[in-house]
Amino acid sequence: MTAEGAERAARAFRDAFGAEADGVWTAPGRVNLIGEHTDYNEGFVLPFAIDLAARVAFRARPDGAIRLLSTSGGDGVAELAVSGLDRGSAAGWSVYPAGVVWAFQERGIEVPGFDLVLDSDVPLGAGLSSSHAIECAVATALNEVTGAGLDAEQLVLATQRAENAFVGAxxxxxxxxxxxxxxxxxxxxxxxxxxxAELVPFDAAGAGLVTLVVDTRVAHSHADGGYASRRAACELGAEVLGVKALRDVSVEDLEEARALMDAVTFRRVRHVVTEDQRVLDTVAALRASGPAAIAGFLDASHASMRDDFEISCPELDCAVEASRAAGAIGARMTGGGFGGSAIALVPSDDEARVRDAITEAFAERGFRAPRLFTVAPADGARRLA
Structure with a gap:
């Protein structure tokens, strides 16, 4: 699959620009196993890279022009320039590579012009981080081509800067x-x-399980007001409690916190604080007992996101409830919320039954048919060819 994807991107580049690419780089999407909306509260998360990825075929050019094309179609070739790059000069998916270029330039890295073709199989709007896959693939390519030598931590911060200051998420x-x-x-x-960062074994297949993703096909956007309002509530909660971030609040502190803030802000705080603890408990369970031991934490996480953080939606709740009723040992929505995907840990022998039950439940409620697929932990961003 990896070699096939690299060749597809290279072939699309030849067809688009009439030349060979300098190389093909890739970066995967991700599923967050547990730990939602804890990251910007300086807490803990437990994602894994998935076997769906963005691939970029890249060729440097000397004139400072940038030409971008996606194999998924759209508006054809987007044309930008390295000099004077700003948010207003990019539209659609091109904001993601443009933002990475801008973030590299902000670090004093000289970025050449380039032609780029994107080929991605990470579903859009599904909560599997399709945009970050693009950014990380572009950043990995630029890091090598420019000789910048950024390490993983610096690349993380550069792509975050692109998201926050350029894309506006x-x-x-x-x-x-x-x-x-x-x-x-x-x-x-x-x-x-x-x-x-630490790598924690997550071998679902070895435990007789599959990680089933239920893409509700309810599109969401991190740049919308729902995400921003949740973040603002967390910042308010931390300010009221006199801490740098909600990471510094323990589960034992929650009863006292309840009396210090309004009910909505308290629920937002309670989700983050208990979710941090669930991440720690999940890591401990994986190390001690394996994937089957984490099911209850997934269920509790979904309930917290549904009731305290209020970022679920009827389709996500349906996916979780139907999968659990049909045999999944644990399930939760994953991603920023307001749509996107749910994940379920399902015994391999029960996968077909769970898939059918979810599809039937969506049809019975008049929802758009979901997209169902399994994912497994995969290697991170790298050069393919």
Whole structure:
């Protein structure tokens, strides 16, 4: 699949620009196993890179022009320039590579003009971080082509800067970290305060399980007001409690916190604080007992996001409830919320039954048919060819 994807991107580049690419780089999407909206609160997350990825075929050019094309179609070739790059000069998916160029330039790195073809199989709007996959693939290519020598931590911060200041999405560092640091057969346990990362074994197949993704096909956007308002509530909660970030609040502190803030802000705080603890508990369970031991934490995480953080939606709840009723041992929505995907840990022998039950439940409620697929932990961003 990896070789096939590299050749597809290289062939599309030849067809578009009439020349061979300098190389093909890739970066995967991610599934967040647990730890939602904890990253920008300097807490803990446990994502893994998935076996769906963005690939970029890249060729430097001497004239400072940038030409961008996606194999998924759209508006044809987007034309930009390295000099004077700003948010107003890019539109659609081109804001992601443009933002990375801008972030590299902000670091004093001289970026040449280039032609680029994007070929991605990470579903758009599904909560699997399709945008960060693009950014990390472009950043990995630029890092090599320019000789910048940025390490994983610096690449994480550069792509976060592109997201926050150029794209305009107030995201944390989880998605980039998973895409850049991932390894096959492992999840990435990340401390978002200091970027300390550890690989934690996550071998679902070895435990007789599959990780089923239910793409509700309800599109969401991190740049919309729902995400920003949740982040603002977290910042308010930290200010009221006199801490740098909600990472510094323990579960034992919550009863006292309840009396200090309005009910909505308290629920937002409670989600983040308990979710941090669930990440730590999940890591401990994976190390001690394996994937089957984490099911209850997934269920509790979804309930917290549904009731306290209020970022679920009827389709996500349907996916979780139907999968659990049909045999999944644990399930939760994943990603920023307001749409996107749910994940379910499903015994391999029950996968077909769970898939059918979810599809039937969506049809019964009049929802758009979901897209169902399994994912496994994969290697992170790298050069393919």
């Amino acid at each position: 107030p995201t944390g560092i989880m998605d980039q970290s998973a895409s850049l640091r991932g390894r096959s057969g492992h999840a990435v346990f990340l401390d978002c305060r200091d970027q300390h």
